Amino acid sequence: MAWTSDIHDGSVGKMIDVLDTLLVAVHATWVEYDSFGSNQKVYRCLDTANSPPIDFYIHVDDNYANYCKIYMYDSWDIGSHSYAVDTGCKVIFGSNIAYYPVICKKAGGYYFSSQDHRFIYVDKTEWEANYVGMLGQVPGSLLVQNPLLWVASSGYASGYNPLGYYSESSSFAVTEFMQLAWGRAHTRASAYGYNSAYGAFATIDGGSWLRPTLVFDYDNRIVQGYFKNVAQYYNRNNLVNDDVIVIGGDTWRYVEGTGGALSASIIKQE
Amino acid sequence: MYIYMAVPIAAGGRISAIWDGKIVSNACWSVKDAAAGTNHKVYQCLDVLNNVNFCVSVNDNQDHYSLIQLWADWDNVGHVGVGDTLSGVPHPAATYPIKAYASGGTHLCYNDHRVMWGTSVYYQMNYIGELKRFDTTKDMPVLIASTGGSLYNPLGYSYNTDSQVCMACLWDQNGAVGQDLRMFAYNSGYKYHRTCNGSWFFWETTVHDDTSPYVAMGYLDGVCSMYNAANGFANGIAPQCGDARWLVLGGNYSTKFWAAMRLT
Numbered sequence: 001m002a003w004t005s006d007i008h009d010g011s012v013g014k015m016i017d018v019l020d021t022l023l024v025a026v027h028a029t030w031v032e033y034d035s036f037g038s039n040q041k042v043y044r045c046l047d048t049a050n051s052p053p054i055d056f057y058i059h060v061d062d063n064y065a066n067y068c069k070i071y072m073y074d075s076w077d078i079g080s081h082s083y084a085v086d087t088g089c090k091v092i093f094g095s096n097i098a099y100y101p102v103i104c105k106k107a108g109g110y111y112f113s114s115q116d117h118r119f120i121y122v123d124k125t126e127w128e129a130n131y132v133g134m135l136g137q138v139p140g141s142l143l144v145q146n147p148l149l150w151v152a153s154s155g156y157a158s159g160y161n162p163l164g165y166y167s168e169s170s171s172f173a174v175t176e177f178m179q180l181a182w183g184r185a186h187t188r189a190s191a192y193g194y195n196s197a198y199g200a201f202a203t204i205d206g207g208s209w210l211r212p213t214l215v216f217d218y219d220n221r222i223v224q225g226y227f228k229n230v231a232q233y234y235n236r237n238n239l240v241n242d243d244v245i246v247i248g249g250d251t252w253r254y255v256e257g258t259g260g261a262l263s264a265s266i267i268k269q270e
Numbered sequence: 271m272y273i274y275m276a277v278p279i280a281a282g283g284r285i286s287a288i289w290d291g292k293i294v295s296n297a298c299w300s301v302k303d304a305a306a307g308t309n310h311k312v313y314q315c316l317d318v319l320n321n322v323n324f325c326v327s328v329n330d331n332q333d334h335y336s337l338i339q340l341w342a343d344w345d346n347v348g349h350v351g352v353g354d355t356l357s358g359v360p361h362p363a364a365t366y367p368i369k370a371y372a373s374g375g376t377h378l379c380y381n382d383h384r385v386m387w388g389t390s391v392y393y394q395m396n397y398i399g400e401l402k403r404f405d406t407t408k409d410m411p412v413l414i415a416s417t418g419g420s421l422y423n424p425l426g427y428s429y430n431t432d433s434q435v436c437m438a439c440l441w442d443q444n445g446a447v448g449q450d451l452r453m454f455a456y457n458s459g460y461k462y463h464r465t466c467n468g469s470w471f472f473w474e475t476t477v478h479d480d481t482s483p484y485v486a487m488g489y490l491d492g493v494c495s496m497y498n499a500a501n502g503f504a505n506g507i508a509p510q511c512g513d514a515r516w517l518v519l520g521g522n523y524s525t526k527f528w529a530a531m532r533l534t
Binding site: 138139140141142144146166180181190192193194195196197198199200201202203204205207209211214216217221222223224225238 | 403404405408443452454455456457458459460461462463464465466467469471473476478479483484485486487499500501511512
């Protein structure tokens, strides 16, 4: 686990630099699997030690200023630089095909949180947080293969924080499981409490309580796991971007976006 | 402490008999007034070291339910409440009396600072006493139970609504009397706890002020409140989650308001 705060410009290739340096170089479970074209790479998350194994691919098209496109697949063919076998277990768009998944990477600062099976990228210009990879598993549940892409889309410059939003939202949030535990193909994901505005975390002693948010399959309402180190705080704004909450010695960072309905995610710094 | 008691006929006096026979065995609970009226007794929860001191009036002279009130103190000579009270809804005016049902089998859970029970006829859960408080210097006993003839499960509901559910505290963190409360995420129906391994996952729900900024007062001690989320429940199931078994009840109303109570 690692937490990084750094700066870069928003030019092409900068997200790949981040992933090469802060993800692949740090975690043996993440490897560069393919590199091709202009600023395009595919990363594989493979953990054979887990039973069942964790195995999914992230295609990052970083040939754009201020954002990259990011896709998730269950296989990849190095020879053709494309999806190997289309099983349907892929995330290439959100609520419809026009809304491709995006991570905002504008010039300025960013936070990056990495773990063996997921990463979080926070753009500190638009204050948008994005979650890529596995959820934490509820107690008693196997760590099963159900990776998640919870990121922005074409509306990334509007300042909506996708990880603070409760579910898919046209151009603002792509929230899709690549597949579910029992093998179903890509499926919309939603967060516990959904759009309740009453997800309050301030306590009577001037502190806060936080609980990582459960994430469920929108279609059948079955919980797939929880955001690792992320509590959602939909439509609340009594804190401001970059505020810090300390609970039991752990530091959590507040991110709510810069525009529209402010939707917060509070991310543990580790 | 968890006890299941079969109470086939909930005649007057049966609920207070439970308090007498079980709850006052805990050193923090005692009988404050054994003769407040016919089948009417008052109990005190006192734990000075932890800033807990309140009285519970249990008027059990009806079939099926008892009338519950919280009081700051109780005069056991004049047999009347003393000081601040939570005696009805809206608070403290008793427009709607607060009722705790107990017909049928009763699942009783009690500890130093709170009592709760679930029933197997009305499928309701009641909660009387302290939360797991974020500030233990504050004495904030709460009462979550039915009003009127409600069929709702009080602990599955998400806020105070006069004609159905009392969800209020005797004092809030500022000492204000009879304040309404609400659950985390309020009336969101999207509180799903059925998990992909075919089980359920329960946690303790936070209880909040009913006015902005809705600060959290504490956790319900051993209760997961889920409003009307369709988790695939049935009244009376008791799945094992982690190291404990949890009883799930949703009330008798056509819309079920679900809660799970940890049977410890």
